[in-house]
Amino acid sequence: MRILTFIVMGIVLLSACKKDSPKAPEKADLIAPAKNSECTPVQDDGANSSLVRFNWKAADHTENYELRVKNLNTDAVFSKSTTGTVEIVSLDKGTPFSWQVITTNSETNTATESDVWLFYNPGSQTDHVPFPAEIISPVQGSTAFKDINNKVSLKWSGFDLDGDIVGFTVYFSAENPPTDLLSEVKANVDEVEVGVVSNTLYFWKVVTTDGKGNISTSDISEFKTR
Known part of the structure; x- marks a missing residue:
């Protein structure tokens, strides 16, 4: 009985001395x-x-x-x-x-x-160049799954302080930087589909154009297909 008591006490002491695992820093808002x-x-x-x-x-x-x-x-x-x-x-x-x-x-x-x-x-400008499009999906560096038609949807978000975006031009290829023109769409479109093959690394970017001819280019994003 005494031995059992010592064992239980030892377990309790070890548990009390055990430190919590270090916690990673949380995201700043x-x-x-x-x-x-x-x-x-x-x-x-x-x-x-x-x-x-x-x-x-x-x-x-x-x-x-x-x-x-x-x-x-x-x-x-x-x-x-x-x-x-x-x-x-x-x-x-x-x-x-x-x-x-x-x-x-x-x-x-x-x-x-x-x-x-x-x-x-702000400065003395009377109009604003559109912000570079934000790549939404596939997420940068992720693995994307094809649909039954061997296609992946490319999604982005565009914004211009003047509210005069007229369209987006999407470039897509298996080479970096992507130079193949995939699609030219109007301002109300923020998604296009593209045919892909398995186990391939792809690169894409979006060029935004506003009503005054100003353009901006997103960062190049990459993803791999499965």
Whole structure:
């Protein structure tokens, strides 16, 4: 009986000493600049730039935040590491940007990415270039399943502050960058089907055109078929 008691006590002590597994940082929820918007700068920072305030919600199990802001005209990326949830950055006027926040902690090797939001830092422009189309499906780097007709649906989302998108041009191929014209569709279309074969890596992109002839090009997305 005494031996059994010692065994039970040992199990209880081991359970009490066992530490919980480290938790990965959660995703940060973005606040401002708002998605698909023209931001309101804090103040001018010279003739060609202004100060923009970035804000996001604190994420659980997070010790550090990395703010990434990308100039969509030049693809230049500004990166800042911080423990807070507010940063002010000097950005070019009259320019579209994307931004996101990446969360990390010292207990895991996991880096969790937030959503990516697009916005304009206003300038003297009277019209806006459409934002690059957002690739919805297939998700970047994923495996896509063909339907019974050996086709996959390509889906995206487009947005223009002026609301004058006239159409999208979709390029698709098994080569990177994709150069084969798949389809030209009007502004109210955001999905096309394409024939594919199994076990093949495909690349695609979407070019958005507005009523003034302005164009923007999405990032190249890839997926593999099964």
